Amino acid sequence: MPPELIAVLIAVSDDRPMVLTLEGGRLLPSGPLEAGHRSLQTGMRLWVEQQTGHVLGHVEQLYTFADAPVDLEPDGRRVSISYLALTRIRRGERGWRDWYAYFPWEDQTAPDGRDLVLRIARALDAWARCAPSAAEGEARRQRVALTFGQEGLGWDDELVLQRYELLWEAGLVPESAPPGAPVLPGLSMARDERRVLATAMARLRAKIRYRPVIFELMPDSFTLLHLQRTVEAVAGQPMHKQNFRRLVAQQGLIEETGEVAPETRGRPARLFRFRREVIGARRIAGSKLPLARPA
Amino acid sequence: MPPELIAVLIAVSDDRPMVLTLEGGRLLPSGPLEAGHRSLQTGMRLWVEQQTGHVLGHVEQLYTFADAPVDLEPDGRRVSISYLALTRIRRGERGWRDWYAYFPWEDQTAPDGRDLVLRIARALDAWARCAPSAAEGEARRQRVALTFGQEGLGWDDELVLQRYELLWEAGLVPESAPPGAPVLPGLSMARDERRVLATAMARLRAKIRYRPVIFELMPDSFTLLHLQRTVEAVAGQPMHKQNFRRLVAQQGLIEETGEVAPETRGRPARLFRFRREVIGARRIAGSKLPLARPA
DNA sequence: ACCTTTATACTCATCTTGAGCATAATTTAG
DNA sequence: CTAAATTATGCTCAAGATGAGTATAAAGGT
Incomplete structure (x- = not known):
């Protein structure tokens, strides 16, 4: 085969x-x-x-x-x-x-996603408590805290696969839940395609940090807010607007088209385009976007 | 099959x-x-x-x-x-x-490796000049500069595979050279195993920057200089001793064993061990070692 | 005693990053 | 028409990270 x-x-x-x-x-x-x-x-x-x-x-x-x-x-x-x-x-x-229809808990830009994570944390806490041994329970608690950013640890947007696998083990997704048991919201897929999707999300979230691949997802011209919203959508995390602009600007990856965005509500925004020349022309130390991982 | x-x-x-x-x-x-x-x-x-x-x-x-x-x-x-x-x-x-017997040019800690890169740069310059078109020649020159750190661009130790592929295309390795043509030093391997090795080197060099995998290669206890030499060996690049210690120390990844190294020439060095607990216990934002990429 | 070698502690200037204030240029509500 | 709301954009500031270097300590060898 x-x-x-x-x-x-x-x-x-x-x-x-x-x-x-x-x-x-x-x-x-x-x-x-x-x-x-x-x-x-x-x-x-x-x-x-x-x-x-x-x-x-x-x-x-x-x-x-x-x-x-x-x-x-x-x-x-x-x-x-x-x-x-x-x-x-x-x-x-x-x-x-x-x-996010497949992974609703991965969207941390909206309150819905954050609430869902709290709910998941409670469910996983119960799962840790019913572990076969005390040591196993402690190991589970530690994994939950790390992957879901509990107990003071921040949310790491790259742990998409680890979170999915944890939920799978805990029987909280339809793929692994016993019949009739309550499961989390989120569409599932055939075979292990949802795992493949999780792998893709994790890889893309990691990659936008050190390569300017985000522009593969942008139209020819765009405003800075549009770019920021796209990054936020992929990362599932909000970011600081002024710092985002500062970083993007000093990367030298984009240039103004000279036009301004049409349909707009507040002050009209300038349009930019990606400078394709920079690929190959110099080291792209990273379009490393202001997506710092939490301490 | x-x-x-x-x-x-x-x-x-x-x-x-x-x-x-x-x-x-x-x-x-x-x-x-x-x-x-x-x-x-x-x-x-x-x-x-x-x-x-x-x-x-x-x-x-x-x-x-x-x-x-x-x-x-x-x-x-x-x-x-x-x-x-x-x-x-x-x-x-x-x-x-x-x-480095397979990739002698990847060792930039010794003068030999640096000399070899200069020699390679000259050979690749000739290759760029005999390109079928002017545009192709310019593209080749740009690739050479980027992958081998010429023309003011620094050496990027992660581009192992790109360098090997460039040399392959240019016919400078036995795998692709015409019979009798001069080739670079370095052992070759069967099939495309040398390419697999290049992929492994690139991945490892990238990974030691953001995960503490270097300790998988260390004995149970080691001195800070031993750790530094190991990182340098993998990265193929020398680094600043004092800053290396500072970073390693503030990562909190290691602890003193209380003993000092036996066989030593100068002042005896303290021995350290990796704190295995930290794996899983907290976010390892990176044992990000002082291997800054050149600007 | 002095030199060589390695270890280790500090200092300093420069960048980077996270956070926020202030102002500008539009549209929309009243 | 005016004020409020909305978005864009410029600028400052403190904290932390980074690159480079100076200074001192502790050993062995001559």
């Missing part, structure tokens, strides 16, 4: 990060590696084009997963090589879903 | 980073995924144990590669899932090689 090539396409629309899905949001675009594919990545691109009509730009390999072994079929094991693709939604495309 | 599991085992011995090889240094430990393997990682661990007797600790997935398609065999394509493992050399083990 050839390995499966699986793609997580991400775009940001109306300040919401979106993921391209199939089958009513239960699947990601994917298909097997075939003999004619020139490489893994081109194979993945072909499947995405065929299934969604979308032609990809910036792509990077994410992770390779394997199903648990199946005794029935000797060689019947599914190995999936996953990719992260950053792109823009084209008008009329269907299947795009807000990624 | 099942995917191949391939392992890059790294240790540091006498302040030299070493990689565990087979077949006279031409191969890395590897073997196919089998039906009985519980997961990709356990399969890889089993193969390593079987081929080298080495039991692994810290492991992470690196990258998944595929050979070019082979028309002859329809399903005969090799897909390799590679892993990075950090460990320590045990006495009597054979097959460990200095990783």
Whole structure:
């Protein structure tokens, strides 16, 4: 059985990060590696084009997963090589879903998400208390505090996968909950696609800190607030406006177009564009955005 | 054909980073995924144990590669899932090689390595000049400057793979050089194992900046200079002694054992140990070592 | 006793970062 | 038309991190 090539396409629309899905949001675009594919990545691109009509730009390999072994079929094991693709939604495309529909607790920009985390913390506290041993209970409590930023530890937006796996272990998501047990809000997906999505979110959140990939998600011209909202949407965290502008400005990654934004309410904002020349022309020490991790 | 599991085992011995090889240094430990393997990682661990007797600790997935398609065999394509493992050399083990034997230009702590980079820069300049077009030539020159830190750009120790690929394209390594053409010093390996090693080096150099993985390569107790030499060996770059100590100290990652180093020449140094408790106990914002990238 | 070697403690100037104040230029409500 | 609301943008300030260097301590070797 050839390995499966699986793609997580991400775009940001109306300040919401979106993921391209199939089958009513239960699947990601994917298909097997075939003999004619020139490489893994081109194979993945072909499947995405065929299934969604979308032609990809910036792509990077994410992770390779394997199903648990199946005794029935000797060689019947599914190995999936996953990719992260950053792109823009084209008008009329269907299947795009807000990624926070799958991970509502990951949106810490709104009070809803913060409340949900408090609720989760309580549920996980109960889970820690019913651990088989005291030591195990303490280990669980520590993991909860670390991944969900309790007990004075701050929220780390990159721990998307760790949080999902913790909830899975605790039986708080439909994938692992006993029948009839209460589960957290959030859509689930087929097989382990939700885990793949979590991996993609974590990688993207980490990457915007040290590479200017955020511009792959922006239109040609944009205001600084639009850029900030996009970063906040991806990171799931609010940030300080003036400092954001200062950092972005001193990175030298953008330049003014000379125009100002049309539709606007307050003072009109200047429009900027990404300076594509800087890629390759010099070391991009990071479009390291003002997303400091908490102390 | 099942995917191949391939392992890059790294240790540091006498302040030299070493990689565990087979077949006279031409191969890395590897073997196919089998039906009985519980997961990709356990399969890889089993193969390593079987081929080298080495039991692994810290492991992470690196990258998944595929050979070019082979028309002859329809399903005969090799897909390799590679892993990075950090460990320590045990006495009597054979097959460990200095990783700089494969990538001599990556060692920028010694004058030899710096001289070699100058030589490479000249050779690549010639390569840029004989480009098919002026634009292509300029693009080549820019890549050379960026990856080898020429023209005022500093040396970026994480660009191991980019440098190797550039040398490959330019035909300066035996893997790609025309027969009889002069090639750079440095051992090559079978298939694309040298590329896998380059990927591992790049990943490790990046990782020691933000996770305290360097301690996976240290013995139980060590002096601060020993720790510094180990980091320098991995990064291939020298650093400022006093500042190194300051950073390491304020990270709170280590504690004194109360003893001092035996064999020593100057003033005896205090011995330290890694505080394993801190893993998991709190956010490790990075054992971010004084390895600033050049501006 | 003096030199070499390594360890360790401090200092200082410069950047970076987080937080906030102040002002400008619009639209909207009354 | 005026005031309030809204968004943009410029600037300051303190704390902390970083890069570079000076100074002193503790050992062995000649």
